[in-house]
Amino acid sequence: xxxxxxxxxxxxxxxxxxxxxxxxxxxxxxxxxxxxxxxxxxxxxxxxxxxxxxxxxxxxxxxxxxxxxxxxxxxxxxxxxxxxxxxxxxxxxxxxxxxxxxxxxxxxxx
Numbered sequence: 001x002x003x004x005x006x007x008x009x010x011x012x013x014x015x016x017x018x019x020x021x022x023x024x025x026x027x028x029x030x031x032x033x034x035x036x037x038x039x040x041x042x043x044x045x046x047x048x049x050x051x052x053x054x055x056x057x058x059x060x061x062x063x064x065x066x067x068x069x070x071x072x073x074x075x076x077x078x079x080x081x082x083x084x085x086x087x088x089x090x091x092x093x094x095x096x097x098x099x100x101x102x103x104x105x106x107x108x109x110x
Contacts, residue, residue, distance in 0.1 A: 013064035015043065015056070016071075023047035028068065031061070 016026050025046035032040050037058040044051050056064075097103045 012067055013056075013060050015041070015054075015060070015064040016067055018045035018048060018050065019052065020050045021045060021048040026052070028064075 017024050018026050023045060026043045027046060028041055029044045029051070030042040034040055034055060038055050039058060039061040040053070040055045041061065041064075042051060042053050094103075
């Protein structure tokens with residue numbers, strides 16, 4: 001028996017890309033649910049600062065939300081890595097300065 005192939009939804013929503021400047025820095029500013037499983041979104045491009053007021057199907061909004069959350073998680077992980085690297089470098093420099101007697105108690109006077 002032959003079954004027709006089910007159409008697969010596109011892998012991403014495409015909403016992260018600005019239709020004006022094509023940058024991938026579009027973020028949600030505001031949204032509201034509409035009837036028939038649709039959402040109205042106000043999106044803003046961080047590159048060219050244009051705003052886009054659009055209505056999309058719920059599954060498109062869901063994919064966009066997942067992409068957005070994944071991007072936020074990736075940024076948080078990068079920030080944590082950079083913070084740890086910076087703190088390790090500062091601790092190493094401080095330790096080296098202490099070992100060379102370059103830091104004295106007066107350095108901490110207010």
